[in-house]
Structure formats: structure tokens, C-alpha cells
Amino acid sequence: MAVTLLPFVAMLITALHEPGRPPTGLSLPTTAHWENFTAAFEATNFLQLAASSSLIVLGVVPAALLFSSLAGFALGYLRPKGRRAVYVAFLLGLTIPFESAVIPLYYQAAELGTLNTQWALILPLVGLAMPFGVFWMTGHFRSVPLELSEAARMDGASTLQLFRHIHLPLAVPALVTLGILLFLNTWNHFILAIVLIDDPAKRTMAGALGAFQGQYQTDIVLLCAAAILLMAPTLIVFLLLQRHFVKAVLAGAIKG
Structure with missing residues (x-):
């Protein structure tokens, strides 16, 4: 835990120093400059970036969860031929390097007319989420006891009703965990945001941080303050949903 938290502590300490004067090591400032966060908030245009990132997340995460759950249910429970x-x-x-698809995605986005729009990120990120999403949800649906489905079938439940009323409620921990991972990946996505979108106001938070770093490459203090602000939403989401995350992770370790 100490090794994990040490970089965040160092970043916070650096952000509290006087702008333009980064510390050497973990030395505490004589006066905490909390106004650095206000300056970083204004310099990064935080509210506009948060709105853009939220729009991209709302376009990617629900669609990826829907398609992953449907495909996982089909492969894990229905088990059709092939x-x-x-x-x-x-x-x-999962084995294909993501970087190898950046250039083809650029030309495809140019043909679709989605360059420099949020759609240039939403559509590729939904597709890129499918391999892991299907793998995750297929493993969950395979672990659901067949007795539950057989009892519902005897009561006259159709396949759609079986998915909606039996399997989907049981999949809530798995879906929440997958949703958290997709949220983190989408919110912090960097490469496509830089390549496919020229307007910094339409990028994700991580993409905007890259532009901020180029603008203040010597002011490490403001850069650390901006990084903490950009990480705050992801930490809040994880803390709010950590109970479901832990439940889904431990589900595979408990037999029966």
C-alpha cells in the first residue's frame, strides 16, 4: 500500500508548492499553495472537459455493457453451434496491440466524417471494449447454476425473459465491475483522443492533460495540481462502487 500511495502523496506535496518551484524529493512546503488547484482548474477548462469526457463515457459504457452482456449470455448459456x-x-x-489500429481508425473516421467529434472516440472504444467485455461476461454466465434456468423454463419463461429476469439481476456485480473498468479506460483514454480530435475541448481528460503538459512543461507544480483534479472523478466513482467491484472479484474464489 505504501508503494502504491507514494506517487500520489508525492504528487499532492508537489502541487502544494509555489508555482514554478518544484520540490526536491518529498519536502513539505513552508506554505501550502492551495490556489494552485484553482489555477489548474481554470487553465484546463475543467468543466468543459468534464462535460466532454462524460458525453464520451455515456456513449461508450452503456453500449459496451449491453453488447457484452448479450454476447456473454449467448456464448455462456445458450451455447449455439460455432x-x-x-x-x-x-x-x-485481446492479443492485438491497440497501437496497430490507430492509423486504420484514423482513415476510417475520416471516411465516416467523424474526425474532431466525440463520435470518433465513442465508436472505436465500444468496439475495442468487446473482446474483454465478452470474455468477462461469458465467464460469469457460465458460472450461473443451470437449475435456476431450468426452473424458469418450467414456468414458461422465454429466452428473453430468462435473460432479463433471471440472469441479468444475477449479473449486476459483474456488470458493475466491467462498467468501472470501462469507465476508467474511457475517461483516461489518451492516444485516440490526441490522434482523432484536434479540438482540446472535445477530448477526454487524459487527452487534455497531454495538451496541458505541453503548455506547462516546466511548471511541474501546476501539472501535478491538474493531474490530481483530472484523477478525482475516477477515484470518486471507484469509491462509490467499490462494494460491487470487490463482490464480483471475490465471486470466482467462492465455490457454489
Whole structure:
């Protein structure tokens, strides 16, 4: 825990120093300059960036959760013919380096006319989330006891009703965990935000931090203050949903 928290503590201490004078090591400032966060808030145009990032997240996360749960239910419970080939195809998507798809995505976004818009990020990120999302949800639906589905079938439940009323409520911890991971990946996405969007106001938070770093490359104090502000939403979301996250992670370690 100390090793994990040390970089964040160092960043906070640096952000409290006088602008333009970064500390050497972990030396505490004689006077805490909390106004650095106000300056970073204004310099990064935080509210506009938060709105842009929220729009991208709302476009990516719900769609990715829907498609992943439907595909996972089909592959993990319905198990149609050819499911293994489809499942392996999704797994192969996990082995493809993301950087190799940046240039093709740029030309595809140019043909679709989505360059310099949030759609240039939303559409690719939904597709890039599918390999891990399908893998995650397929593993969950495979672990659901068949007795529950058989009892619902005997009561006349259709496949859609079985998915909606039986499997989907049981999948809430897995969906919340996947949603948190997708949120973190989308909110902090950097490469596509820089390549596909020229307007900094339409990028994600991480993409804006890259532009901020270029603008204040020598002012480490303001850069650390901006980084803390940009990380705050992700920490808040994780703290609010950590109970479901831990429950889903531990589910695979508890037999039955």
C-alpha cells in the first residue's frame, strides 16, 4: 500500500508548492499553495472537459455493457453451434496491440466524417471494449447454476425473459465491475483522443492533460495540481462502487 500511495502523496506535496518551484524529493512546503488547484482548474477548462469526457463515457459504457452482456449470455448459456470459434475470435482481439489500429481508425473516421467529434472516440472504444467485455461476461454466465434456468423454463419463461429476469439481476456485480473498468479506460483514454480530435475541448481528460503538459512543461507544480483534479472523478466513482467491484472479484474464489 505504501508503494502504491507514494506517487500520489508525492504528487499532492508537489502541487502544494509555489508555482514554478518544484520540490526536491518529498519536502513539505513552508506554505501550502492551495490556489494552485484553482489555477489548474481554470487553465484546463475543467468543466468543459468534464462535460466532454462524460458525453464520451455515456456513449461508450452503456453500449459496451449491453453488447457484452448479450454476447456473454449467448456464448455462456445458450451455447449455439460455432460458439467456440466466435469465442476464440473475441479472445484473439485481446492479443492485438491497440497501437496497430490507430492509423486504420484514423482513415476510417475520416471516411465516416467523424474526425474532431466525440463520435470518433465513442465508436472505436465500444468496439475495442468487446473482446474483454465478452470474455468477462461469458465467464460469469457460465458460472450461473443451470437449475435456476431450468426452473424458469418450467414456468414458461422465454429466452428473453430468462435473460432479463433471471440472469441479468444475477449479473449486476459483474456488470458493475466491467462498467468501472470501462469507465476508467474511457475517461483516461489518451492516444485516440490526441490522434482523432484536434479540438482540446472535445477530448477526454487524459487527452487534455497531454495538451496541458505541453503548455506547462516546466511548471511541474501546476501539472501535478491538474493531474490530481483530472484523477478525482475516477477515484470518486471507484469509491462509490467499490462494494460491487470487490463482490464480483471475490465471486470466482467462492465455490457454489
